[in-house]
Amino acid sequence: MDTIQAVADISLFSGLGPKELAAVAAVAEVRRYGRGQDIFFSGDPAEGFFSVASGKVRIYQTSLAGKEHIIHVFGPGEVFAEVAVFAGGVYPANAQAMEEGDYLFFPRERFRKLLADDPDLALTMLGLLSIRLRQLVRKLEDLSLREVPARLASHLLLLGAQSKKRVLPLDLPKGQLAAYLGTIPETLSRVLRRFVDEGLISLSGSSVEILDPARLEALAGAPAAAGAAFGEKMPPAAGRG
Amino acid sequence: MDTIQAVADISLFSGLGPKELAAVAAVAEVRRYGRGQDIFFSGDPAEGFFSVASGKVRIYQTSLAGKEHIIHVFGPGEVFAEVAVFAGGVYPANAQAMEEGDYLFFPRERFRKLLADDPDLALTMLGLLSIRLRQLVRKLEDLSLREVPARLASHLLLLGAQSKKRVLPLDLPKGQLAAYLGTIPETLSRVLRRFVDEGLISLSGSSVEILDPARLEALAGAPAAAGAAFGEKMPPAAGRG
DNA sequence: GCCGCGCCTTGACTTACGTCAAGCGGCGTC
DNA sequence: GACGCCGCTTGACGTAAGTCAAGGCGCGGC
Structure with missing residues (x-):
């Protein structure tokens, strides 16, 4: 080390x-x-x-x-x-x-x-x-004004935006993802199921594939969440100059 | 000016x-x-x-x-x-x-x-x-893990802690207070009513009096919220030294 | 002093989501 | 290769809180 x-x-x-x-x-x-x-x-x-x-x-x-x-x-x-x-x-x-x-x-x-x-x-x-504050403000908005399906849709779109691949491995186990989205495993499971049934995504184990980005975005109801659960970096320029 | x-x-x-x-x-x-x-x-x-x-x-x-x-x-x-x-x-x-x-x-x-x-x-x-971040984290906790009565109880206790008087003027009109607590006027009104009926507070116009701090605290379920809607100040020492 | 307007309250109803309880399934262990 | 465990799913149900719709009340204007 x-x-x-x-x-x-x-x-x-x-x-x-x-x-x-x-x-x-x-x-x-x-x-x-x-x-x-x-x-x-x-x-x-x-x-x-x-x-x-x-x-x-x-x-x-x-x-x-x-x-x-x-x-x-x-x-x-x-x-x-x-x-x-x-x-x-x-x-x-x-x-x-x-x-x-x-x-x-x-x-x-x-x-x-x-x-x-x-x-x-x-x-x-x-x-x-400052970046942290922005993220928290965003999360606050999600929790108080948007419902679980909208939050999930945002999150999936964000995962999609961060990756080049079509098949996206979830960044967290589902139970943890539920806690991150401010809900519980049962509810997450049901909403994911609904998304699959409606042809928005396909799901296999802990990987998703986005099938219908447009409808997912409509469901998200917002330009797509800032700040993934995991992996966002400091822009090198922030706070300098 | x-x-x-x-x-x-x-x-x-x-x-x-x-x-x-x-x-x-x-x-x-x-x-x-x-x-x-x-x-x-x-x-x-x-x-x-x-x-x-x-x-x-x-x-x-x-x-x-x-x-x-x-x-x-x-x-x-x-x-x-x-x-x-x-x-x-x-x-x-x-x-x-x-x-x-x-x-x-x-x-x-x-x-x-x-x-x-x-x-x-x-x-x-x-x-x-840093203070802002702490406040937002607190608010996040409130929204995702605590119910409206708990949030309201915390807020009232905070008002009480900030004032010497027994009768506390609400810092915001009730409709705005509802939006601040992450709910709507109807729900706030009902919860306030319940508090009055249960003898926790008395209410007159836009002033409250806390009658039973102990039970209110139990209801709040947490040591009492940080950061009022209005009026919290920078501790002069913060960030210095 | 009366009118009108916002704000608040109250009631009946709806709903998203949490709770509780089974059961399934993949995976590592022995 | 079978067992047991944990994480996930599914169903039935409960409930906090939002929606919709009437009023009531206080307050400022005239």
């Missing part, structure tokens, strides 16, 4: 020179988490943020009744919980490793010192937080 | 010296909006951000069917749409003046230049965006 390389692979830090990368790597701690292992819980003191070197992590909330809602899924090269650096307090959600892998932890105070010395980095972080 | 004074009254800029304040004021444009007047629409190019000098603004989204969801309400001293500065693109929601008043507009490019010269200001903005 080469920490410097791991830090260099983080898109947030893609604008940094070798010296700055080394400084960032110097404050990072490598942590290994197994599949299903908890990284932090809602209510834990927010002592720093993380990045994914390898593996996959989900950020989620639970109701008292035990229902889960996945806010975000992050993969290699992405950072999460970066709000901890600036807001302190406690984490407002849980983080759990979905796959075994290496994760980096950046303690907030030490990272803050780096920021103070690198105004460019601060601007890049502003860009990152 | 003294622009410098208006800028000095913005809590985001409370850490600035006279010289910096003057520089910020120099890029600001004063705009007057009447009650109900639109400031921008979702989809408009995000060319800058705003502050409220006097008046009140709501940030909201609409469904195709015309249903509205209020994300935020801002009053004097607060800024909104600041994401525009760092993310560009288009506004993801609508802004509308709820009261006649003076609003300042800060064009993104000009403001960015100021930021480049003032690393402290960049850190303060990081703090502000």
Whole structure:
């Protein structure tokens, strides 16, 4: 596990020179988490943020009744919980490793010192937080104003837009996808079934094929969702210049 | 309308010296909006951000069917749409003046230049965006995992916590409050009625009195919501040091 | 002081979606 | 290759909350 390389692979830090990368790597701690292992819980003191070197992590909330809602899924090269650096307090959600892998932890105070010395980095972080805000606003709109079929349609179209292939592997197991879309497995299953019956998609295991993009878009009722569950990257230009 | 004074009254800029304040004021444009007047629409190019000098603004989204969801309400001293500065693109929601008043507009490019010269200001903005993110995460949790009575209970408790008085004037007309809680006036009305019938609150016009905080808290099912519809301020320390 | 208009309330009804409970099926284990 | 497990599907049902449609009430205008 080469920490410097791991830090260099983080898109947030893609604008940094070798010296700055080394400084960032110097404050990072490598942590290994197994599949299903908890990284932090809602209510834990927010002592720093993380990045994914390898593996996959989900950020989620639970109701008292035990229902889960996945806010975000992050993969290699992405950072999460970066709000901890600036807001302190406690984490407002849980983080759990979905796959075994290496994760980096950046303690907030030490990272803050780096920021103070690198105004460019601060601007890049502003860009990152801005993107996150946009995504959340979008998710809010989805949850409060659109129904499950519309959300699912958007999500499928987004998967389609991200891939060249006709057959799209779902980025998450269906149960998790349900939680990401703000619903439950039973409902997702039924809606997917309906889409198949109506000839919008075909479904085989955990892969979908979009058969009728036009009708799917009509159903989505919106230009197509921003921010996949997994894999969206920082545009290198954001927050710079 | 003294622009410098208006800028000095913005809590985001409370850490600035006279010289910096003057520089910020120099890029600001004063705009007057009447009650109900639109400031921008979702989809408009995000060319800058705003502050409220006097008046009140709501940030909201609409469904195709015309249903509205209020994300935020801002009053004097607060800024909104600041994401525009760092993310560009288009506004993801609508802004509308709820009261006649003076609003300042800060064009993104000009403001960015100021930021480049003032690393402290960049850190303060990081703090502000972080607070916004926390609020949105909270709202997401509310919408996806909690029911209307729980959300309302949280909101009432929050109002109570913010005021010394026993009788709390609602911060928004009931119809708007419904949209803020992610529901509709009919449902809000019924739930309020139920609270009154069960002796949790008493209601007179647009003022509530909390009669049974303990049961209300149990109903809220959570430690009590962060971020009122209106009036939360930047902690001066956030993002500094 | 009366009228008219918005805002709010109330009631009857509909519906999307969650709950509960079986059963199926693919997959890894031994 | 059979077993057991977990994730998914399916059906029957319950319910929170939205829709539709009348009123009522407070408030400002004249």
